[in-house]
Amino acid sequence: MSLNRELAARFKTMATVLQLLGESGFKVNANLKVADVLDQLVEDVSTIDDATSIDGIGKGSATKIKEYIETGKMADYDALIEQIPSGLLDVLKVQGLGPKTVQRLWKEANVVDLTTLQEAIDDGRLLALPRMGQKTIDNIKDSLEFIQSSSGRTNIGVAIPIAESLVSQLSNLQGVTQCEFAGSLRRGCETIGDIDILLSTSEPETAIEYFCSMPNVTKVLVAGDTKCSVRIEEGMQCDLRVIDEEQYGAALLYFTGSKSHNVFMREVAIKQGRRLNEYGLFKDDSKDSTPPQSRGIEPIAAQCEDSIYEALNLAWTPPELREENSLDGDGIPSLITASDVKCDLHCHTTASDGTMSIEELAEEGIKRGYHTIAVTDHSQTQAQANGLSPERLVKHIKAIRNVNEQYSEITVLAGSEVDILPDGTLDYEDALLEALDIVVASPHAALKQNPDEATARLCKAIEHPNVHIIGHPTGRIIQKRAGLEPDMIQLFEAAVKHNTALELNAHSLRLDLRDWHIRSAVKHGVSIAINTDAHRPTDFEQLRFGIATARRGGLEPKSCINCFNANELSKWLNQKR
Ligand SMILES: [Zn+2]
Ligand SMILES: [Zn+2]
Structure with missing residues (x-):
């Protein structure tokens, strides 16, 4: 996420938390206004010396912005967040539940997260609340079910800006020659599970260290020499893989998927007496279970994706079309941009x-x-x-x-x-x-x-x-x-x-x-x-x-x-x- 967006999200959250705490409209609106201004600001806010020079940003907000730019933290934000149960913001994701209702659910029915919301529905606590009819509850139930069935996935609108920000930060590190996100995000799926980033660099340690210590990392799950996984504030898992430059295309193809597209590609390779894996396309018709690269076989193609498609006599397939197994019929359409x-x-x-x-x-x-x-x-x-x-x-x-x-x-x-x-x-x-x-x-x-x-x-x-x-x-x-x-x-x-x-x-x-x-x-x-x-x-x-x-x-x-x-x-x- 760009710095402007990150900051806007923080101000928006502060407004929401204030509403949940029953604060006055003025404070809430002031934060929303700042969020709006930051969201629509064209320049990077860190390039502006004095944020009060931006229309709509007062002294107090400017101080918070400065603090965040310099330290990656915002004390007021942290203090506010601490005043509400950590799962309460999730309850706001339920369709039709605004801050006022969620505040009531919290204060009057002890709802602190999605689980306790479900409990309150099941044991009738919710129905007992004044001005809470069966129809409203049915709607909440419906939405809850929907959220649970899609839980663990993040909307592309949230994930893309984060992934792009990660890629741009990593690309600026010394030694990095290639960096991009792969996986379902590259395929343009509407929701994604986690963010997969591939990177080639002459200084892997620098990249791994940077990745694990970014300000929005809440937990480092794995930190190896060529792979690390972190969980970030937005709730997603992000994986970074350091790839040899010569094998970058093969890895990009592999980690972009989809699984069925990978299976299809491997089968095409086998029919041609070759073998395809995340390290490259190899001439190899043996039944040996040791992978070809471990037997000293040099790949025919590996460095870029299109060379692999070409070597297999296939047209390069845009990632968005890599859901289907085969590309029969009229070939690859000239997709809209x-x-x-x-x-x-x-x-x-x-x-x-x-x-x-x-x-x-x-x-x-x-x-x-x-x-x-x-x-x-x-x-x-x-x-x-x-x-x-x-x-x-x-x-x-x-x-x-x-x-x-x-x-x-x-x-x-x-x-x-x-x-x-x-x-x-x-x-x-x-x-x-x-x-x-x-x-x-x-x-x-x-x-x-x-x-x-x-x-x-x-x-x-x-x-x-x-x-x-x-x-x-x-x-x-x-x-x-x-x-x-x-x-x-x-x-x-x-x-x-x-x-x-x-x-x-x-x-x-x-x-x-x-x-x-x-x-x-x-x-x-x-x-x-x-x-x-x-x-x-x-x-x-x-x-x-x-x-x-x-x-x-x-x-x-x-x-x-x-x-x-x-x-x-x-x-x-x-x-x-
Ligand atoms: Zn409409
Ligand atoms: Zn409309």
Whole structure:
């Protein structure tokens, strides 16, 4: 994680802990504000002499920031954390449990972690609390089950920044020639077990010592000459392996996996009278169980991954596609990359629950080189997200058109993220939807509908003549909420028939549609939209997670409407009009 993010996370946690301690809104908000500022700060905060020169950072926070930069510790943070049970922050991971409720559970029902939460449900303590109904408890139960079934895994949105920070720190050490992360993280999986880092260096001791004594290490599990494992504050295990430079590619291939891809590669090698392992590809058709490198056999290829694929007569496979055993059919698709994306068609402003004005949204789009950005605030049913009444939407459309006229570099589309109600009807009248440039229709409520109802609901929205895109079609939240489970094939067929795009919501907590949905959608010829659903400027950076998921689904730019140029997009949007 970058230093800015690390610090932001600390301030955010302090705000949460203060809330759990029943502190006043002022202190809480002050910490949240600092977290926000740090999150959105472009420069590395350690390069700024006096943090009070940054808008929104006061003297007290600046002192804490300085202390953390200089010592890797923050005394106030440590003191705060000590005041709550160590498992209480985990309870906040339960969908629907905010700090206020968790404080009540702690004070009134002795809930201190996920285990005691489960106990409190089982023995009826929770139900006995005032204002705690059976329905709420059922929801908590559901979410708990979900968390437990996915426990031990970390979201890619959390893991990638940490892994990248580790790699950049290690790469700067003396003697290091190669360093990168492997494993499921390199394959772009939505959650990962642990972080695997490979490194080549002329000074292994320096690297190992550095790795074991990083400030966020809470426990050193193994510290050998070429391998060490640590547990870090964020709860993950990180493994570092020091690899000979000549064998780096073979090790990278091996530790990237997946297991089934490795098996496939080994079998190809054996058929060719060769042997493949983490040290290289060897010419070896003997049945000797001693590995070839221990018998003095020199590898045919080992230093880089692509030389191994090439020697085996295979095309190099992008890590995101290394889940499948064989690469039959049409070969390797030319996968989408972040730079192919030319617009974002699902973004929020302060009109509903975003933090940006329409102008700020336009500026963010320009900064990213987009030709188009769509303003799609929530519709009226989303009261808690300040959804727009029809009257407000009419005014909002005017405001968006005004902003659009101010910019020649970007087209700002007047849109809406209109709710798909449980019966499949939409949250605005057709006439109002017709007045919009773009309509993203999304399910937000009734996400436990049975599959048949969900299929009918979503198909109805897909068939609606004013709907361009179905936003986060299942409504799932990774590790928190399963979401709808419609018959995807029926959705895909309807989407193709009515030329409605299905969204891959890029937010790392959603990634909805998911990778295997995309794979099947692509085969059916569905148009995919990859949007960030940005509520704040930093959300645009979530695009990379959507891209990783899209690549795992084999998505090519030609099937993604965000890769259209301005003319193609406008033509595509107008075919519904
Ligand atoms: Zn939404
Ligand atoms: Zn949204």
